[in-house]
Amino acid sequence: MTKTTALAPPPHDHKAAIARDGRRVTSYDVALVAGVSQSAVSRCFKPGASVSKSTYARVMKAAAGLDYIPNAAARSLITRRSNTVGVIISNRVNLYYPEALAELSAQITRHGKRPLLFTLEREADVGELLPDVWQYQVDGVIAAASLSDGQLDEFARRDVPLVLFNRAARGQSVHAVLCDQQEASRLLVTRLAAAGHRQFALIDGPEDSTIARERRLGACERLAELGLPAPLVVRGHFDYDSGARGLRELIAQLGRVPDAIICGSDLMAIGCLDYARHELGLQVPGQLSVAGFDAVDSSGWLSYNLTTLRQPIAQMALAAADMLETLIQQRDTAPERRVFGAQLIAGATARLRPLHDETLAA
Amino acid sequence: MTKTTALAPPPHDHKAAIARDGRRVTSYDVALVAGVSQSAVSRCFKPGASVSKSTYARVMKAAAGLDYIPNAAARSLITRRSNTVGVIISNRVNLYYPEALAELSAQITRHGKRPLLFTLEREADVGELLPDVWQYQVDGVIAAASLSDGQLDEFARRDVPLVLFNRAARGQSVHAVLCDQQEASRLLVTRLAAAGHRQFALIDGPEDSTIARERRLGACERLAELGLPAPLVVRGHFDYDSGARGLRELIAQLGRVPDAIICGSDLMAIGCLDYARHELGLQVPGQLSVAGFDAVDSSGWLSYNLTTLRQPIAQMALAAADMLETLIQQRDTAPERRVFGAQLIAGATARLRPLHDETLAA
DNA sequence: TTGTATGCGTTATCAT
């Protein structure tokens, strides 16, 4: 006796199959109803497959009747594609640049994948969630968080495509999308110096932020090149309160108000600005110039009109998603860094000379 | 002469297995190295399984040596759990309440799951991405978007646990976490009326927003109850620019400045405020009271100190994640609505009478 | 074009 095809489920009334016994509707159910083989059903759901018009119609009709949807877990087991992209992002990034995640998500979706979110309280926690990244078999990862060399190696070893988003990459060995923070900082210092500012101060970001570090370095270097005194630096946490606190500290340490304060983020700049105007009664930019970074929405509001630098987040997200997709399709793509420039938003919180000085930026 | 492994790290035989031929490391590999059966390996990675201390040690050692991580796709195929939670959220919510996603993600992670993100350009697009939700076999869904009755039914039919986040639920038949927008609005009107405001105006949210609708309804109802004239209503899109535009429209239609403007969001309130002060030179709250909704970070800044209503987003996210987890574990849990109250932040942009009037809020 | 048979990597069942 040959095997009676016991594979097929018992002759249910298929319409009710879903509710019946909690069993899922599978391609076998559809095959049975459509009167074709399971593989035929499978082919109907694969874009480029060869199926006759008539069977396709029968299968699709049966599938619709049964509310059949292919099971992604089973599919990814065999195709080795989960159609999922891991997005590693710190809460700080998420809160301060909500557009970043929104744009990344949109772009990932555009490639027919879904973002699986890995959020971090602190960037240092990245190590703890990497095992989960491996578990979930994501097709690739976009990381808006700092990874150690060892962690980068693990991505390579496990052959998981990775694109860094706005994080310093180790040399040229990893795909990355960046905004040139250092150059942006230099540009800002150049413009401020050209307008006559001499005594600079910095309200820096937190120690563990590489972006803050680069912004500080760019400013310090450029000041040195221009023969201006090194700036007084105090540290903040990128948030509004840090701006006011930073200004207080600066004045305490300096004994007076500096000519210009460069803040590591717009929120700190706004906090600084509010404190200067409302608590200290200072004229900005009359007695003090204040500049920020990021061009967040609120920096453009009438109450502020902040002098700041805009990172092209949407473009960067597009670039990151495209790079990752390419890398997923073609894993031996050579590492590439795409570096975007920041755009100076002149605003009205810093004294700047007219645009013909732009040549100095070079 | 054997292969000269130039680049390769120290010759761990097994360590190299990953790179070897692109084959994944499976539980069989681990079993082979540990000298046990594949099922033994599997048990070692299941929390409550019965494994002897010695085999557990051997297996774990082998697993570590091979960098073995269980494959979630294969696991979910048999367990019927993907350890994944779908989060359906519109870009609007994401941009205006970045905390919402951050908190939801944190809470979902706390339950050992990961959020799979489904973002919407417009809330109406929800139907298009539902098929994907089914595909990916998420264990449950938290939806911060409006679902039609038909869509709600489909969740029930497919037996996918669902919790609505800050969206009106149809009757009591669906799990939901809400903030009582209507009551919040009523409270605000009550307090403003008690302070002597008579001519109210609303800068409403967009038409497709149920939250905006409830806020408007609450205000209108309460005004009617108090015997005050119905407010003039103009529509905005929750953003900063809508605030200024709204104020212009109101003045144009009214011929004068109203006593109080209730805005459907803080951003609109801030836009309205900025325009009133900086463009029209109005005293707020001297000549005009302005109030918002949401208590976004910027509403507390020195330049604004906005009168607004805070939704307990973090608590709501916690509640939503907990409800969903319960529902996943116990699918026949009775539908529950958890309704949170909003907290009035008095601020300084609206004339309010002291706190003993609070009793009026009831 | 279609069907048969096999495998993806794991968990679950059932002996031992």
Add this chain to the structure above:
DNA sequence: ATGATAACGCATACAA
């Protein structure tokens, strides 16, 4: 406690 074996639901090589 451990091992053999059968699912899980799909895609694919191969035969027809």
